[in-house]
Amino acid sequence: MSASEEKKFVIKYVFGSLKSLPVRGEMIYGSEVLYGPVEKHYNVFWNIRLHKYESDIIPFLVCKSFQTGNWSINAVSDVFIGEKLLKTGINHEFEQNRSSSRTLAIEKDDFPEYGIDESAQIELHVKIDKMTGNFRNFDDDVAKELSDTVLVVENCKFYVNKMYLSLHSTYFKSLFLGKFAESEKSIIELEGILVMDFHIFLSVIYGFIDIADA
Template structure:
């Protein structure tokens, strides 16, 4: 997505809509558009349905505001129905805004297909304050000049240098210089990843301060795919000195990605039995044997 893009379209199908519980919120997966994470949310009422577009940006102490307008449609068979257009809405400094309230159930029946409900929204961003955009371009003339391969993610092109990227990631080292057909191609498609998160991943590799509360989890998921030690180090640094995430989130990241300094800091922050209980995973296999031994020893020193 280009930096000057100020509008986008989101679609989501809520599966098994007919069997959803009343007065319960259901959310779509997070999507990044215009440098902002978004989700759909719906709440089924006895009298109808409320539909929300949620600004999923985490509040990390930095002030920001978003002025936007949205138009919502229900759709079926892959096509949105322009006759069911909701009124435009505006938001400023809010976590969400309502696209439609108490939508009549008899109208909804026209759009439920095999028990599922599809929603589409077109959003136009009028103004943002305090939203950090992309820090580096990977498709400008300067970047293209020194690029020797193009990575394509969902039709978005990233012009990069093979040797530099290979030096930062064992995956790309094998892809570019191993015995793969892709090593001879000038353009390579990467599948099953979000272009915005991949852009942030590349920014971190190129030593830009791109890690934040909204993207760190998704960036680390790419580490699993691409094996980039420098990205792990910068994410660890963010968790240590800037993140306001709870102890459990930090401890689990430290355990999964072998962040030694972060693990030591988290261990030192375990002061009480409640702290200890908060970091225990639902599946004991998430922690290795050595870590469980350390935790058992630590538990003997905790206060109630």
């Protein structure tokens, strides 16, 4: 893979309320961790998840793809806590049944060195080495060529066809063909919906994934 073809991105989030984060095992799984916001990179959804083990904290890189068929991603990350490098070259392997991968534990004794108190800034520099599978996209050249409008959700653009969506959704039929101001717009921003949920919705409408897999 040439330098121009390298798939790289940076994901960063400041986690607060660390002192109130329960130790793993004290509460149900969903309450034992903190979640960063979901971001879309290379047609896959990513976020950082923070665990607490005894007095240490451990960032996890989370990767999710919604599609029919097997897929896998091999990636490498460099981890920064605040502005300080924690570790380079951490390998991650993701697939359908493995959506998260740990980085490195930060021990409580090292918190002052990394500026950790009530909050911690976790920053991962991620490079994707290999992707296998058909990662469906709504903003590639084919989607742009066949679209007549752009839907924007959480700053992510989805190039779609008004008539096709209108045939499969009463909401979009009213939006595109009804007496709304949006019916005349070529770019429409949708609010009150998460980008990952909307990607799944469109994938079902376009037949990229089965409803049972969504």
